[in-house]
Amino acid sequence: MSELRAIRGMSDILPDETPYWQxxxxxxxxxxxxxxxxxxxxxxxxxxxxFKRSIGEVTxxxxxxxxxxxxxxxxxxxLRPEGTAGCVRAAIQQNLLSTARRLWYTGxxxxxxxxxxxxxxxxxxxxxxxxxxxxxxxxxxxxxMCARLWQQLGLTDCVELQLNTIGSVQARGAYRAxxxxxxxxxxxxxxxxxxxxxxxxxxxxxxxxNADTQAILDDAPGLEDFLDDESRADFSQLGExxxxxxVNFVVNRRLVRGLDYYNKTVFEWVTNKLGAQGTVCAGGRxxxxxxxxxxxxxxxxxxxxxxxxxxLLLQEEKIATNAPGxxxxxxxxxxxxxxxxxxxxxxxxxxxxxxRIMQHTGGxxxxxxxxxxxxxGAHVALIWAEDEVAAGSVTMKSLRESNGxxxxxxxxxxxxxxxxxxxVFAH
RNA sequence: GUGGCCGUAGCUCAACAGGUAGAGCACCGGAUUGUGACUCCGGAGGUAGCGGGUUCAAGACCCGUCGGCCACCCCA
Numbered sequence: 001m002s003e004l005r006a007i008r009g010m011s012d013i014l015p016d017e018t019p020y021w022q023x024x025x026x027x028x029x030x031x032x033x034x035x036x037x038x039x040x041x042x043x044x045x046x047x048x049x050x051f052k053r054s055i056g057e058v059t060x061x062x063x064x065x066x067x068x069x070x071x072x073x074x075x076x077x078x079l080r081p082e083g084t085a086g087c088v089r090a091a092i093q094q095n096l097l098s099t100a101r102r103l104w105y106t107g108x109x110x111x112x113x114x115x116x117x118x119x120x121x122x123x124x125x126x127x128x129x130x131x132x133x134x135x136x137x138x139x140x141x142x143x144x145m146c147a148r149l150w151q152q153l154g155l156t157d158c159v160e161l162q163l164n165t166i167g168s169v170q171a172r173g174a175y176r177a178x179x180x181x182x183x184x185x186x187x188x189x190x191x192x193x194x195x196x197x198x199x200x201x202x203x204x205x206x207x208x209x210n211a212d213t214q215a216i217l218d219d220a221p222g223l224e225d226f227l228d229d230e231s232r233a234d235f236s237q238l239g240e241x242x243x244x245x246x247v248n249f250v251v252n253r254r255l256v257r258g259l260d261y262y263n264k265t266v267f268e269w270v271t272n273k274l275g276a277q278g279t280v281c282a283g284g285r286x287x288x289x290x291x292x293x294x295x296x297x298x299x300x301x302x303x304x305x306x307x308x309x310x311x312l313l314l315q316e317e318k319i320a321t322n323a324p325g326x327x328x329x330x331x332x333x334x335x336x337x338x339x340x341x342x343x344x345x346x347x348x349x350x351x352x353x354x355x356r357i358m359q360h361t362g363g364x365x366x367x368x369x370x371x372x373x374x375x376x377g378a379h380v381a382l383i384w385a386e387d388e389v390a391a392g393s394v395t396m397k398s399l400r401e402s403n404g405x406x407x408x409x410x411x412x413x414x415x416x417x418x419x420x421x422x423x424v425f426a427h
Numbered sequence: 428g429u430g431g432c433c434g435u436a437g438c439u440c441a442a443c444a445g446g447u448a449g450a451g452c453a454c455c456g457g458a459u460u461g462u463g464a465c466u467c468c469g470g471a472g473g474u475a476g477c478g479g480g481u482u483c484a485a486g487a488c489c490c491g492u493c494g495g496c497c498a499c500c501c502c503a
Contacts, residue, residue: 008494060501064428082503109503114428116497125503193500209499258502268503279503306503333461366461374463385461399463409462 009113009121015324020311023321024153025106028126028305031149035141037102037128042086044108048076054085054289056260058200065111079110082259083127084286084302085293091131092295100132106307117312118277124307128283131290134299136234139265139285140241142301146269146281147247153310154319159269159280161248164255165235166203166266167227169288175226176202182220189216206254217254224253231264238265261286265301273316274309281305327425329373329399330359330382333366337384344394344414345382351418355425374399380424382417396420 006012013021029039048068055062067079080086083105091097106126113119128145130138143161150156166172180202187195191210198205206223208214227235242249249267257266266284274280283303290298314321332341345359358376360369366385373381379402383395394417397409402424412420 113501276498282503304503370463
């Protein structure tokens with residue numbers, strides 16, 4: 001192995017996998033457009049302060065997972081660990097908030113974590129953000145849009161929607177205090193991680209995977225008892241809307257989010273088919289963030305999808321994508337034949353841009369070129385060799401069935417080639 | 428950051444109670460003069476992740492290091 005390797009956790013996406021990515025990306029773009037969302041393109045690097053102020057100073061992301069560096073001016077920059085902060089910043093800076101906005105974006109995110117299945121250091125998200133609407137019909141729309149996307153992708157049966165409300169900032173603060181007080185009476189019985197979280201981020205203890213900790217939580221005060229009336233009403237309305245639309249969900253009272261800016265509705269789409277990293281899409285409301293970052297008070301909801309995880313699911317479920325492949329492989333033996341072929345093939349590409357034609361390069365015998373043609377997966381080989389050059393013709397050879405039938409090999413006049421190809425490929 | 432498993436040809440993997448490596452697939456060429464797939468024949472390809480140690484001898488044992496996978500953690 002060479003010493004020049006990709007950086008740990010930043011993997012190449014190889015030709016085998018790109019069809020899944022293309023299928024996912026084009027489906028996402030179509031579904032989002034069908035709901036009237038507009039794409040926004042954002043920088044990968046932002047000032048470090050943006051993430052500290054939005055994600056939260058004491059979160060793991062900010063404390064130990066960001067790629068932060070000083071630029072040549074000595075200003076602290078960070079490779080974005082998530083997309084919401086940058087999107088909110090842009091919306092404020094570019095005055096996009098004078099009316100309600102529905103935005104989406106996609107691209108790489110960076111988090112310094114130990115790689116494992118469904119988790120890379122450079123990973124890709126599609127993020128969707130809606131600004132300016134405070135009512136739960138907006139929350140419902142976002143969730144419906146997700147459901148439609150799963151349906152279009154063929155993943156409906158692999159994902160489950162979990163829903164919760166974490167209430168207003170004040171309600172959460174009160175609950176947090178009560179939870180800490182309760183847990184402090186059981187500190188010794190808590191697992192090591194949860195003891196640490198008790199000080200840093202106590203709400204995260206709620207979704208601990210430790211069974212003993214979960215047992216202690218059974219008698220802990222419940223968040224639902226601390227909710228403000230508005231959060232409670234919005235949550236039940238959201239549930240009704242989802243029922244009307246026929247979207248199944250389960251209420252998970254221990255579902256919280258790791259980023260500080262969330263309030264009220266939070267949700268996760270979860271799968272059990274990817275091992276430990278089962279959250280494929282997650283989001284919620286963040287009504288305070290715009291103002292917190294210096295904008296006019298603006299309610300907002302959004303979510304992000306993990307593209308790697310969705311690609312893994314597509315592969316796991318063996319969901320067919322449009323394999324790239326080629327239609328025609330062009331064989332030419334000898335320099336004169338190559339010239340004839342080149343001119344003819346370029347003409348055909350011009351006349352039929354959708355036809356996928358690969359022209360053999362690098363010479364070789366007729367036999368070896370036809371072998372390559374076969375291995376290319378093409379349906380048809382076009383052959384130019386001595387006889388064809390002399391006669392000004394071309395031989396069309398079928399390599400496999402196309403549209404259920406297989407044509408006989410035949411030699412035709414150059415002038416008929418374009419029409420003959422149209423006969424085989426009814427694109 | 429912590430833990431478990433792993434690191435032999437491009438890929439998937441073998442061998443041997445420690446004695447200087449092998450298969451399948453893939454690749455290249457050939458099986459009479461212009462034709463792929465099946466078959467047959469031949470060829471190329473590895474200083475065993477890297478560094479140290481034990482030993483007459485190490486791919487096999489030990490230590491370190493780098494890398495991979497999975498889990499904890501974190502989160503999409």
